[in-house]
Amino acid sequence: MAVSARRGAPLTLEEISTTALRLMDEGGVAGLSMRKLAAELDVNPMSLYHHVDNKEALLRVICSTAAQRLELPPDDGSPWQDQLRALAVAYHRNAMEHPALWSHLHDHPEIIQDRDLVLWRTLYRILRLAGVPEPELRRTSDVLHAFVMGFVIAETKGHLPDDPEEVERGFDTAIRLITRGVEGLTGLSPRPPTPPRTSQG
Amino acid sequence: MAVSARRGAPLTLEEISTTALRLMDEGGVAGLSMRKLAAELDVNPMSLYHHVDNKEALLRVICSTAAQRLELPPDDGSPWQDQLRALAVAYHRNAMEHPALWSHLHDHPEIIQDRDLVLWRTLYRILRLAGVPEPELRRTSDVLHAFVMGFVIAETKGHLPDDPEEVERGFDTAIRLITRGVEGLTGLSPRPPTPPRTSQG
DNA sequence: TCCATAGCCATACACCGTATGGCTGACGCT
DNA sequence: AGCGTCAGCCATACGGTGTATGGCTATGGA
Known part of the structure; x- marks a missing residue:
């Protein structure tokens, strides 16, 4: 029904947010404007507003789908310390793939408030494993996430020495x-001694 | 020489940045615009540019003077754990007084890169006290600052439950x-047992 | 006295987000 | 076939932004 004059197919939210994300990757949050985005899609700026309430809502969509698609390692039965590290590594990797996106996300934590997100479910699971008592889970996970977020921001924005090592x-x-901090929090849950390798294979 | 027609005295950088900070406190970073700031000072917008290169430079001035004026507790000889806590509390209090300012600062860590800032000097001193080896000081302090920064951001932006407790x-x-984390890092520097209270009073 | 210049300002440009309202053409219904 | 509805799109306009350019004016030094 009255498809764009310049394009063939009608716009989709998917297409819009994908292109928007690309613009963010290229030029940061400041590099994304509704007008540039429209130009990129070969469409009038106002056309976007039939698929998105406003710019803030668009950013919210992008961020929350990114959060939902976070790829985190599953429970592999290893000690919680290792799983916590693996979680941090995965989070870090994801964040580094789209720094501007995560920068905005960290400025608007309410976007990932939902405790059913895979991020929180995973973190809760690991903290339970570590012995963090149930009523402290929320608080502890918030603090840990704040820490990791702080680190990601510092790495993204600061010129931590260019040396990747x-x-x-x-x-x-x-x-x-x-890790040590969590161990300290829970009284005593030191790393179990690595079990003697069953010589197999 | 050709003082403002509408004002009596000439502008000063001091006056500009003070008013700018007030606008930031009231309306966040977005609440500060060169035009609003000029209006607040009863001056033409372009007059500001005779005292400041551009908006970014103005923000840099504001942030770095705030960083230089950070009021941190002095070395009182107490255990490093207590001093670290006191440092964090002070940093946190300062940040909460001007959330928008610190928000910008955290987005531009290069502003407080200077290792001679009281923040870093204090942090280094405490970490040395904690037994962090010299070559690790830079790294460790960066990490700790990233953590605290993450927490401050989360508290500022997130709706951590309204309950202040x-x-x-x-x-x-x-x-x-x-604290536990640092203890864990340095091998073993547990808190000294609190000395038996001399019964006085 | 004259001039350089610090301080200020008027105008203008390019950009931003988006409110408003109108066009077009595909669809369901009679 | 005729008609109305409405999704999708777009043109125009408004009020905001940062700031480049260039001109005015009063003051200090020579």
């Missing part, structure tokens, strides 16, 4: 600090 | 986590 060491320090 | 508990959790 140094960044790696910083990340390692952060993880060790968090 | 709950926020307080969250802060406490964060500090304990960090």
Whole structure:
């Protein structure tokens, strides 16, 4: 019904948010404007508003779908310390793929408030494993997420020395600090001694 | 020389940045515009540019003077755990007084890169006290700052439950986590047993 | 006295988000 | 076949933004 004069097919929210994300990746949050986005889609700026309430809503859509599609490692039965590290690594990797997106997300934590998100479910599971008591889960997970978020921001924005090895060491320090910290929180849940390898294969 | 027609005295950088900070406090970073600021000072917008290169530079001035004026507790000889907590509390209090300012600062960590800032000097001193080896000071302090920054952002932006006691508990959790984490990092520097109270009074 | 210049301002440009309202053409219904 | 509805799109316009350009004016030094 009255498809764009310049394009063949009608717009879709999917197409809009995909292109918007690309613009953000290229030029940061500031690099995304409704007008540029429309130009990129070969469409009049006002056409976008038939698929999205406003710019803020568009950003919300982009961020929350990114949060929903977060790829985190499953429970592999390993010690919680290892799983916590794996979670942090995965989160970090995801964030680094779309820094501007996560930057906006970190400025608007309410977008990932939903406790059913895979991020929180995973974090809760690991913290339970670590022995964090149930009533403290919410608080502890919030604090941990705040920490990781802070680290990601610092890495994204700051010029942490260009040396990627140094960044790696910083990340390692952060993880060790968090892990020890959680151990300290829960009284005593030190890492179990690595079991003697069953010689197989 | 050709003072403003509408005002008596000439503008000063001091006056500009003070008013700008007030606007930020009232309406966030978005609430500060060169035009509003000029209106507030009863001056033409372009007059500002004789005292400041551009908006970004103005923000940089505001943030870095705030960082330089950070009021942190002095070395009182108490255990490093207590001093670390006191540092965090002070930082947190400062940040909460001007959330928008610190929000911008956290988006531009390069502004407080200077290792001679009181923030870093204090943090280094405490970490040395905690036994962090010299070559790790930079890394560790960066990580710790990232953590605190993450917490401040979460508290500022997120709707951490309105209950201030709950926020307080969250802060406490964060500090304990960090402290235990640092203890874990440095091998062994547990808190010294509190000396038996000399019964006085 | 004259001039350089600090301080200020008027105008203008390019950009932004978006309110308003109108066009077009596909669809369901009679 | 005729008609109305409405999704999709677009043209125009408004009020906001940062700031480049260039001109005015009063003051200090020479």
